[in-house]
Amino acid sequence: MRHSTSAKILVSLAAAGLVLAGCSGSEGAGSSNSPSATGGDGELAEVTVTLNWVPYGEHAPFYYGVQEGIFEDEGIDLTIQPGNGSGNTVQQVAQNNTDFGWVDTPPLLNGIASGMPVKSVGVFLQTGPSSVEFFADQDISEPADLVGKTVGGTPGDAMYGTFPAWLEINGVDPADVTVVNVDAAGKISALIEGQVDVIQGFHHDQAPTIANQTGREVEALPFADFGMNLLGLGLIAHDSTIADDPELVQAMHRATAASFEAAAEDPEAAVAAMAEGADQAPPEEVMLGQLETTIELLSLEETSPGTNTAAQWEETLAFLSEHTEFDGETTVETYWDDSFGGQR
Numbered sequence: 001m002r003h004s005t006s007a008k009i010l011v012s013l014a015a016a017g018l019v020l021a022g023c024s025g026s027e028g029a030g031s032s033n034s035p036s037a038t039g040g041d042g043e044l045a046e047v048t049v050t051l052n053w054v055p056y057g058e059h060a061p062f063y064y065g066v067q068e069g070i071f072e073d074e075g076i077d078l079t080i081q082p083g084n085g086s087g088n089t090v091q092q093v094a095q096n097n098t099d100f101g102w103v104d105t106p107p108l109l110n111g112i113a114s115g116m117p118v119k120s121v122g123v124f125l126q127t128g129p130s131s132v133e134f135f136a137d138q139d140i141s142e143p144a145d146l147v148g149k150t151v152g153g154t155p156g157d158a159m160y161g162t163f164p165a166w167l168e169i170n171g172v173d174p175a176d177v178t179v180v181n182v183d184a185a186g187k188i189s190a191l192i193e194g195q196v197d198v199i200q201g202f203h204h205d206q207a208p209t210i211a212n213q214t215g216r217e218v219e220a221l222p223f224a225d226f227g228m229n230l231l232g233l234g235l236i237a238h239d240s241t242i243a244d245d246p247e248l249v250q251a252m253h254r255a256t257a258a259s260f261e262a263a264a265e266d267p268e269a270a271v272a273a274m275a276e277g278a279d280q281a282p283p284e285e286v287m288l289g290q291l292e293t294t295i296e297l298l299s300l301e302e303t304s305p306g307t308n309t310a311a312q313w314e315e316t317l318a319f320l321s322e323h324t325e326f327d328g329e330t331t332v333e334t335y336w337d338d339s340f341g342g343q344r
Helices: 013-022 057-067 088-092 105-113 163-169 184-192 207-215 237-243 245-265 266-279 284-297 310-323
Strands: 045-050 076-083 102-106 118-123 130-135 151-155 178-181 198-202 218-222 233-240
Touching: 045 088, 045 245, 057 076, 057 245, 057 266, 057 284, 076 245, 088 102, 088 105, 088 118, 088 233, 102 105, 105 118, 105 233, 105 310, 118 237, 118 245, 130 184, 130 207, 151 184, 163 310, 184 198, 184 207, 198 207, 207 218, 207 233, 207 284, 233 237, 233 245, 237 245, 245 266, 266 284
Parallel strands: 045 076, 045 102, 151 178, 151 198
Antiparallel strands: 102 233, 118 233, 130 198, 130 218
């Protein structure tokens, strides 16, 4: 499958970093004053969720849920904070600087394997969005066409560590593909300026951005379409929050799931809510395309948002253990608490 869309994201990465640096406080998820949605006094619990990146269409359900009172109905006064990469958001949750995080699964697993006290409470993107992206005139239609190409990647992100394994399972020697290390903020520019032929990225986000900025057709090879579907993005919490306030975690999971369902029913309204509520949002037509692709990745015809099976986690862990440098435990319970989004 090929993906071609157009979009543009206007963001300030420096501003995003400043926001992240400021999202801390004594009321963190792991503190004795951790917010609760079950206080019984009628007051809303002040809760923060830090995204994996600066806002783009995938995040519209959170803003829609706030606007429509979905989180408020669960006793939550939600503040949505921009992120600076999934790995950084995992750290923010582990350090009690935010109550919940929205992160990609491979960086989460690496963080937990390194000792960070966090867990997934439900992955929402059943199909991972990792891909390689390129201009259509590169005439790339399968992984074998990457031989001899230069590919921009960012060490430490979700795609970088799995890319060599993805090449190998598709019969391509990684040595035949040149990977150029590029800062996350510079990948799109590197492709546009011709410094690399291809970049690693999330096809539902970056490909539309590039197309809109250049007016050129952009295509992508999603890893999931070529033998490597790893669980994608979802909700995480600190171990102490899960242990001390499971009612809050359950409320947050319910509200997030309901918000994604509502956004799937009315994407235009969700995008309008995000345009009003997010300071660094892309144009509405861009967000709509991003959100519509996100909805496809939820697999709503097969399962409800944020619902996983142990088999899905086992498959992701087994693949990473066998094909990458991941050396963490392969016990599912180490990484995912099925009390909130488990399908039994």
